[in-house]
Amino acid sequence: MSQTNEQEPPSRDDLRINFFRPRAGFMRKEVTIIWITLAAWAIMTFGMPIHLALTHSDPTRTLAEVPYIFGIPAYFWFSGQFLILWFIFLCFIFNVLIDWLSSSYRRRR
Amino acid sequence: MEQSIRYTPFFLLCGVLIVSLIVGLLSRRSDRGGYGVQVRSIGHASIGAAIASNWMSAASFLGIAGVFFLNGYFAFAYILGWTGGYVLLLVLMGSQIRRFGKYTAPDFVEARYDSSVARVFSAVIAIVISLIYCVAQYKGIGMVFAWMFGIDYTQALVFGTLITFVYLVVAGGLKAARNPQMHYLVLIISFVVPLMLIAKKLGYNWLVPQFSYGRALRDLPEQVSNAYLFPWTFGSPYEWIALCFTLMVGTAGLPHVLSRFYTVPNNRDARWGVVWGLFFIGLLYWSAPAFGAFARTWLTNSGTILTPADSQALADIIVIKTAEWVGLNEIFVSVLAIGGILAAISTITGLLVTGAGAISYDIYYRLINPKATESHLLLVAKGATLALALLVLVIAVNPPGLIAQITAVAFALAGNTLFPVFLLGIWWDRANKYGAIAGMMVGTIITFAPILLGNLIPTLRTILPPTSSALVGAPVVILTMIIVSRLTPPPPERLRRFLVEKVHSP
Numbered sequence: 001m002s003q004t005n006e007q008e009p010p011s012r013d014d015l016r017i018n019f020f021r022p023r024a025g026f027m028r029k030e031v032t033i034i035w036i037t038l039a040a041w042a043i044m045t046f047g048m049p050i051h052l053a054l055t056h057s058d059p060t061r062t063l064a065e066v067p068y069i070f071g072i073p074a075y076f077w078f079s080g081q082f083l084i085l086w087f088i089f090l091c092f093i094f095n096v097l098i099d100w101l102s103s104s105y106r107r108r109r
Numbered sequence: 110m111e112q113s114i115r116y117t118p119f120f121l122l123c124g125v126l127i128v129s130l131i132v133g134l135l136s137r138r139s140d141r142g143g144y145g146v147q148v149r150s151i152g153h154a155s156i157g158a159a160i161a162s163n164w165m166s167a168a169s170f171l172g173i174a175g176v177f178f179l180n181g182y183f184a185f186a187y188i189l190g191w192t193g194g195y196v197l198l199l200v201l202m203g204s205q206i207r208r209f210g211k212y213t214a215p216d217f218v219e220a221r222y223d224s225s226v227a228r229v230f231s232a233v234i235a236i237v238i239s240l241i242y243c244v245a246q247y248k249g250i251g252m253v254f255a256w257m258f259g260i261d262y263t264q265a266l267v268f269g270t271l272i273t274f275v276y277l278v279v280a281g282g283l284k285a286a287r288n289p290q291m292h293y294l295v296l297i298i299s300f301v302v303p304l305m306l307i308a309k310k311l312g313y314n315w316l317v318p319q320f321s322y323g324r325a326l327r328d329l330p331e332q333v334s335n336a337y338l339f340p341w342t343f344g345s346p347y348e349w350i351a352l353c354f355t356l357m358v359g360t361a362g363l364p365h366v367l368s369r370f371y372t373v374p375n376n377r378d379a380r381w382g383v384v385w386g387l388f389f390i391g392l393l394y395w396s397a398p399a400f401g402a403f404a405r406t407w408l409t410n411s412g413t414i415l416t417p418a419d420s421q422a423l424a425d426i427i428v429i430k431t432a433e434w435v436g437l438n439e440i441f442v443s444v445l446a447i448g449g450i451l452a453a454i455s456t457i458t459g460l461l462v463t464g465a466g467a468i469s470y471d472i473y474y475r476l477i478n479p480k481a482t483e484s485h486l487l488l489v490a491k492g493a494t495l496a497l498a499l500l501v502l503v504i505a506v507n508p509p510g511l512i513a514q515i516t517a518v519a520f521a522l523a524g525n526t527l528f529p530v531f532l533l534g535i536w537w538d539r540a541n542k543y544g545a546i547a548g549m550m551v552g553t554i555i556t557f558a559p560i561l562l563g564n565l566i567p568t569l570r571t572i573l574p575p576t577s578s579a580l581v582g583a584p585v586v587i588l589t590m591i592i593v594s595r596l597t598p599p600p601p602e603r604l605r606r607f608l609v610e611k612v613h614s615p
Contacts, residue, residue, distance in 0.1 A: 106615055
């Protein structure tokens with residue numbers, strides 16, 4: 001859909017910057033990467049408490065029913081340990097993608 | 110509560126402070142030639158260690174374990190907020206702010222919004238953030254000193270402040286360069302090694318206490334265990350999410366975190382440094398809850414019963430208390446105490462310097478006396494440091510909450526004011542000075558309304574808990590900025606061109 005736009009860089013007089021309507025070319029790709037990372041960040045961080053809030057309201061029943069991992073409830077391990085790893089992973093992937101994007105644009109210039 | 114003075118930690122503390130002064134002096138002498146010149150070849154891991162050492166305050170070292178000890182699962186909101194915020198910072202504005210090329214929050218605000226009024230506003234906000242953050246550090250110092258000397262909190266606070274201040278003046282006078290990598294290494298070792306020994310004493314897997322504390326939690330009597338493991342024992346889902354979100358946007362808006370992006374030679378190194386930085390910070394946060402869990406294990410095993418008030422009073426030094434309770438060698442108990450003090454002192458140093466800089470340059474020089482000479486400004490900065498330190502001391506005499514909670518208020522303020530100003534400043538060319546000023550005003554009101562008016566209007570505290578006001582606050586401020594900016598003239602063309610050509614180009 002944006003193929004035609006990408007061929008022609010925005011004119012020098014167009015100074016608009018808007019996260020929701022990124023400029024064609026580098027910025028549009030960058031914003032796509034940002035959106036993907038942010039989605040992966042938000043869903044994992046806030047998805048779990050929302051899920052827990054919706055499904056688990058009774059302490060004794062909850063702890064009897066939820067799956068366990070490493071001897072503790074899986075959600076507990078997820079929040080206490082896994083998510084930090086996930087954040088590190090997200091930063092890693094983001095950096096790889098941005099490195100790739102900026103080097104490909106630098107070559108083009 | 111305690112009577113006798115504990116000599117081991119005291120002598121160890123004196124030793125550590127003296128050694129760090131000597132090391133500072135020596136390293137200053139050895140790199141006199143290349144003073145101020147950035148070394149290009151620092152590895153990403155070393156940048157990460159610097160990020161982590163800049164980050165680790167009394168809130169991380171002492172505070173988190175205390176919150177877990179009191180509130181179980183709820184403490185993960187702090188842990189995730191203070192790590193996930195780096196993702197937000199890296200993804201949304203790290204590179205762009207760096208390309209913008211302004212090194213402090215007030216500098217950025219003035220350059221982007223072309224307004225000295227906005228600059229003063231942001232400077233005042235940066236100072237207040239430093240103040241609140243410092244109060245939490247002082248509380249940590251006061252608590253540890255009270256424990257160390259067996260004196261009451263207020264005396265310990267005054268004494269601790271004095272020692273900190275003398276150290277600060279001496280170290281500052283010598284320009285003793287602190288080595289952040291070494292600082293991180295010392296802190297993490299003095300945190301994790303005693304934890305391993307505690308796990309061993311209690312009979313749990315000592316190699317990875319970060320995992321074995323889960324086992325310890327399960328071994329507690331069912332009622333206690335359930336309270337810790339069940340997510341909503343100590344806070345509602347709304348409170349959890351609001352707190353976590355607030356700390357995240359606060360991290361992304363915190364001036365002294367952001368400035369770390371500049372002390373690295375290039376953009377790419379700064380980005381990769383964050384990955385390592387998160388890992389190093391993670392090492393601490395994976396471990397911190399274990400102290401809280403093992404403390405509860407010991408209390409249960411020994412049949413000691415703490416009243417809620419006692420637990421609350423001990424929470425902020427539970428890290429040290431746990432080591433003492435399980436009967437660790439005095440040296441290791443001392444190491445923990447000194448780690449806490451070092452984390453607090455280094456944070457205070459950084460914050461007071463930032464705060465005093467904002468007062469002397471952003472407010473005094475820019476607003477009151479533009480003709481001031483450099484030596485005159487230095488004098489103002491020194492006076493400001495002293496004034497700030499005394500002000501913090503006065504507030505810290507009656508600390509309004511746990512270390513982690515006080516710190517969280519500073520994050521709420523950053524998330525409600527500086528975060529939206531940075532975010533829109535970078536991602537929306539149309540954001541102008543009127544929007545920024547209105548946004549910062551609304552953000553400040555939202556942060557302090559529940560604290561000041563909470564007793565009059567209780568619902569205010571339910572919707573906007575003082576530690577967690579940015580879940581509602583940040584979007585409201587962003588909206589305010591958008592509306593006000595739309596109703597007023599756009600920023601000058603040269604600024605928007607700069608954004609397009611410099612800030613948003615590869």
